Amino acid sequence: MEEVNKIVIDDLNHLITICTDGKDGYQEAAEDADSAVLRSMFAGYSAERAEFSEKLKEEVRKLGGNPDRNGSPFGGVHKAWIDVKTALSARDSKAGLSACITGEQEAIKAYSAVLKKNQVAAETRSILNQQRSNIEETLNKVEGLFETIES
Secondary structure, eight states: OOHHHHHHHHHHHHHHHHHHHHHHHHHHHHHHOSSHHHHHHHHHHHHHHHHHHHHHHHHHHHTTOOOOOSOOSSSHHHHHHHHHHHHHHTTOHHHHHHHHHHHHHHHHHHHHHHHTSTTSOHHHHHHHHHHHHHHHHHHHHHHHHHHHSOO
């Protein structure tokens, strides 16, 4: 495998891990949310992250690599999703949304870092830009919801 492909595969696998953490975090948030609106919203975001992960896995396979199959047990993004679960199991929607915001901000940073690299092919770059854009939209929606909840 070419060195460039290995670098891109490693970067994509990192994003797969982030998407998997997000999928799992939003799924847990949906299960623990105290309102039907939040449950539905979080379940939708979980499904979206699962789709992102599958698309990234396809890209890794195209490059001749093996996609990451699990989320990360460590790191800032995983910590944010643990904070989501903790806050929502305590029935603190505002804290849960705050943790979602942190997770999405970290995901955007990770996507942006990969997109800054020249090794990413145009087709893959397009996928990453679309996914990052969707995450930014989610972040904006969650931030908006956060602002509407009283402390």
